[in-house]
Amino acid sequence: MTSFEDSVLLKNLNSEQKRAVLTTEGPLLILAGAGSGKTRVITRRVAWLIRQLGVHPARILAITFTNKAANEMKERIERLIGLESRGSWIGTFHSMMLRILRRYGSLLGYRSSFTIFDTTDQRRVMADVLKELKISERILSPREALAMISRYKNDDVSPEELESRSSGYYIDRQRVDIYRAYQKSLFEKNALDFDDILTQTLRLFREHPHVLENCQQQFTYILVDEYQDTNVVQYELIRLLSAKSRNLCVVGDDDQSIYGFRGATIRNILDFEDDFPDCTVIRLEQNYRSTKTILAAANQVIQENRSRKKKTLWTAHGEGEPILMYRAADHIDEARFIAREVQRRFQLADDHEEIEIAVLYRMNALSRNLEFALRELGIEYIIYGGTRFYDRAEIKDVTAYLSLIQSPEDEIAFRRVINQPRRGIGAVTLERLAEFAGQRGLTLFEAARRAGEDPDLARAAGRLTLFVKMIDTLRDALLSEELSFAEFVRMVEVDSGLIAYYQELKARGDVEAGSRLENLEELISDAIEFEARLDTESLDDIWELSHDDELREELITDRSLKGVLRLFLERAVLYTDQDKERETPKVSLMTVHSAKGLEFSTVFIMGAEEGIFPSMQSFQEPDGIEEERRLAYVAVTRAKRELIISSAVSRLLFGHTQYNPPSRFSDDISEDLVEKRGVYGGYLDSDGSDGMSSSEHGEFFRDMVNSVLKKRHAVEAQEDERVYKAVTSRQMDPLPKKESSGLDVSELKPGDTVRHVTFGIGEIQKITETGDDAILVIDFDGRIKRFMASQSALSIDE
DNA sequence: CGGGACAACTTTTTT
DNA sequence: AGTTGTCCCG
Numbered sequence: 148m149t150s151f152e153d154s155v156l157l158k159n160l161n162s163e164q165k166r167a168v169l170t171t172e173g174p175l176l177i178l179a180g181a182g183s184g185k186t187r188v189i190t191r192r193v194a195w196l197i198r199q200l201g202v203h204p205a206r207i208l209a210i211t212f213t214n215k216a217a218n219e220m221k222e223r224i225e226r227l228i229g230l231e232s233r234g235s236w237i238g239t240f241h242s243m244m245l246r247i248l249r250r251y252g253s254l255l256g257y258r259s260s261f262t263i264f265d266t267t268d269q270r271r272v273m274a275d276v277l278k279e280l281k282i283s284e285r286i287l288s289p290r291e292a293l294a295m296i297s298r299y300k301n302d303d304v305s306p307e308e309l310e311s312r313s314s315g316y317y318i319d320r321q322r323v324d325i326y327r328a329y330q331k332s333l334f335e336k337n338a339l340d341f342d343d344i345l346t347q348t349l350r351l352f353r354e355h356p357h358v359l360e361n362c363q364q365q366f367t368y369i370l371v372d373e374y375q376d377t378n379v380v381q382y383e384l385i386r387l388l389s390a391k392s393r394n395l396c397v398v399g400d401d402d403q404s405i406y407g408f409r410g411a412t413i414r415n416i417l418d419f420e421d422d423f424p425d426c427t428v429i430r431l432e433q434n435y436r437s438t439k440t441i442l443a444a445a446n447q448v449i450q451e452n453r454s455r456k457k458k459t460l461w462t463a464h465g466e467g468e469p470i471l472m473y474r475a476a477d478h479i480d481e482a483r484f485i486a487r488e489v490q491r492r493f494q495l496a497d498d499h500e501e502i503e504i505a506v507l508y509r510m511n512a513l514s515r516n517l518e519f520a521l522r523e524l525g526i527e528y529i530i531y532g533g534t535r536f537y538d539r540a541e542i543k544d545v546t547a548y549l550s551l552i553q554s555p556e557d558e559i560a561f562r563r564v565i566n567q568p569r570r571g572i573g574a575v576t577l578e579r580l581a582e583f584a585g586q587r588g589l590t591l592f593e594a595a596r597r598a599g600e601d602p603d604l605a606r607a608a609g610r611l612t613l614f615v616k617m618i619d620t621l622r623d624a625l626l627s628e629e630l631s632f633a634e635f636v637r638m639v640e641v642d643s644g645l646i647a648y649y650q651e652l653k654a655r656g657d658v659e660a661g662s663r664l665e666n667l668e669e670l671i672s673d674a675i676e677f678e679a680r681l682d683t684e685s686l687d688d689i690w691e692l693s694h695d696d697e698l699r700e701e702l703i704t705d706r707s708l709k710g711v712l713r714l715f716l717e718r719a720v721l722y723t724d725q726d727k728e729r730e731t732p733k734v735s736l737m738t739v740h741s742a743k744g745l746e747f748s749t750v751f752i753m754g755a756e757e758g759i760f761p762s763m764q765s766f767q768e769p770d771g772i773e774e775e776r777r778l779a780y781v782a783v784t785r786a787k788r789e790l791i792i793s794s795a796v797s798r799l800l801f802g803h804t805q806y807n808p809p810s811r812f813s814d815d816i817s818e819d820l821v822e823k824r825g826v827y828g829g830y831l832d833s834d835g836s837d838g839m840s841s842s843e844h845g846e847f848f849r850d851m852v853n854s855v856l857k858k859r860h861a862v863e864a865q866e867d868e869r870v871y872k873a874v875t876s877r878q879m880d881p882l883p884k885k886e887s888s889g890l891d892v893s894e895l896k897p898g899d900t901v902r903h904v905t906f907g908i909g910e911i912q913k914i915t916e917t918g919d920d921a922i923l924v925i926d927f928d929g930r931i932k933r934f935m936a937s938q939s940a941l942s943i944d945e
Numbered sequence: 946c947g948g949g950a951c952a953a954c955t956t957t958t959t960t
Numbered sequence: 961a962g963t964t965g966t967c968c969c970g
Contacts, residue, residue, distance in 0.1 A: 241960055408958060510957050573946055740958045762957055801956050802961050
């Protein structure tokens with residue numbers, strides 16, 4: 148009984164898409180190729196469940212990859228069926244599981260308002276752990292240790308499990324110790340890290356079956372987007388949650404699985420049919436996004452992969468423009484080329500035409516040159532990724548103040564802001580304060596309040612109590628409810644002295660201070676917006692924001708500032724630049740990873756070189772190249788009308804000049820789809836067909852020769868020439884080792900003995916490959932030294 | 946205690 | 961190369 152209004156939900160869908168919307172019961176795998184109208188299908192499906200089948204929104208759990216994708220989905224569903232859709236659980240794995248944890252976390256021993264630690268917090272905790280265990284940072288950096296633990300967590304390996312499978316060797320035991328101590332430390336601080344949000348929820352389900360049962364009963368329809376990027380823990384969560392209803396719909400594309408490094412396993416999607424033998428499989432193979440040319444190129448790139456589900460995308464669109472490949476002389480030339488091309492497109496487009504241009508790269512470090520080139524031409528751009536807004540120092544300062552006001556026992560926040568801006572409370576004072584706090588069993592904040600009672604703190608007591616007073620005053624302001632939330636944030640920024648501090652820096656000519664002030668201003672705008680959302684949206688949506696019953700009660704009855712603050716802080720942790728709305732008239736600069744799920748009329752892919760894209764380290768990993776290839780596939784399929792791929796003969800990166808041959812992925816694209824420009828013919832050779840006038844050519848060559856030769860000595864240039872020839876003649880080691888040191892890193896391993904001119908005999912502790920070089924950590928009889936292999940005066944000790 | 950100078954680190958991708 | 965962190969001196 149399909150009414151007219153409801154049939155709208157099936158309008159403009161092809162037959163497979165329709166089937167995907169209508170197959171609501173039982174396990175369903177939707178293999179959705181790039182640009183195949185996936186989001187449309189998902190939103191229609193949810194709308195269909197609610198409107199047509201009368202499923203209560205709260206019974207629907209839809210998991211997306213980013214908060215932005217979630218918001219977009221909510222909006223689109225609301226556009227379809229209006230307010231009826233309110234109350235469904237749509238969000239990322241992290242935000243959805245966090246909601247569950249907030250509700251039941253006490254069962255795991257967490258106090259009600261546990262905090263989520265971000266990378267910086269984690270690093271601090273880990274640094275302490277390593278110090279405690281007397282492990283030198285030289286041997287294992289906090290960063291590496293955290294990466295290791297994250298790996299375990301993504302693979303659903305607890306400290307206990309790790310121990311049980313440990314070999315008993317020292318190195319294994321040490322890993323267990325680190326993992327244990329880290330978890331213990333987090334727990335004592337009543338904190339979880341990002342991965343814990345998922346692993347602890349899983350633990351909750353396993354140890355408290357009634358909780359799982361509650362959730363199973365609530366969520367009778369589960370939908371997971373980007374299923375190819377789920378990891379073992381996420382798979383397990385989904386499996387448990389859907390075990391009862393079995394109405395599990397997963398949507399994904401194995402060809403776009405690009406998060407292997409984060410523990411995502413492509414097996415989840417490849418094995419879905421084995422895991423759920425009675426499942427329905429639907430393939431969406433018609434592409435509505437790109438031209439035939441772009442799609443053909445994408446297919447050529449991906450078909451080289453072996454482990455994939457066979458599918459062939461097709462489009463009804465025309466051939467479109469050929470793919471432009473540009474081989475630049477160097478990284479600067481490449482950047483200028485892109486900037487010029489971007490400028491030309493902006494100039495040519497008429498006012499009403501919507502131009503969406505993106506430049507994609509494999510790693511953030513590549514954006515820098517491009518930024519300069521764009522600025523030279525006065526082109527506006529937005530960068531995604533890199534340092535996130537909420538990760539910026541000044542923003543983190545403000546949020547630390549806010550955290551401290553909210554929970555005075557938050558030691559990390561206390562330590563962050565106690566002397567930021569400077570108020571004469573240094574390391575010595577802090578150490579004494581910690582000691583005093585330890586003796587009395589006080590929090591640092593309370594200890595500061597009572598600093599006068601400790602003779603050791605006498606000199607700093609005045610400054611400490613002043614700080615305490617400031618925080619107390621701010622808390623009073625919070626509780627008095629006389630301010631709007633944004634006003635409160637502003638008050639914190641001013642009273643803390645941060646604003647004055649940066650204003651002074653700016654006055655003194657600090658170049659960064661200005662943008663920091665702008666960021667502080669932006670945080671206030673953010674607060675205004677956040678507050679407005681709370682004011683205008685229904686109670687259902689507040690329900691959506693938090694499942695802490697007490698807090699919800701607070702918000703419903705008096706909409707307290709305290710409650711708003713807590714929601715705000717919670718969101719700040721999970722918020723990333725990915726979630727920001729994209730503004731159109733500018734060029735977007737982002738990594739290929741960030742571009743997932745987006746589309747642009749014109750796409751540039753820069754740095755298409757061996758060693759960059761595919762990345763250096765992917766050569767080592769077992770399925771590394773396959774993942775890189777999928778990444779290339781994602782990059783190519785972002786383009787609707789036009790694709791430009793560039794590479795550079797020489798590239799200065801991380802202080803070393805590299806000479807990389809063009810990426811194998813660009814070689815996979817057949818000649819008939821491509822138009823080549825730049826120095827493909829050979830060194831310093833151009834066929835002149837690049838559309839530049841001869842004077843531009845003069846400039847072009849001068850720039851190129853300057854940048855290639857200027858900074859280097861003649862001897863080096865000779866060496867470069869030799870290297871370049873070796874590389875372009877396709878001997879596949881693009882990075883011959885320098886011979887000066889007489890040290891062949893490939894023959895070395897930890898434990899080997901080496902001789903240094905000044906330090907004498909030492910033992911190699913660790914070797915870290917760094918592209919064209921390696922870092923050696925060597926123990927000279929207790930003195931730990933680090934060397935760059937190519938530069939060091941080391942020899943193998945016979 | 947604060948600011949400046951130097952050293953060390955980055956080198957994939959991120960919820 | 962560029963940025964961040966640490967050490968030392970005023």
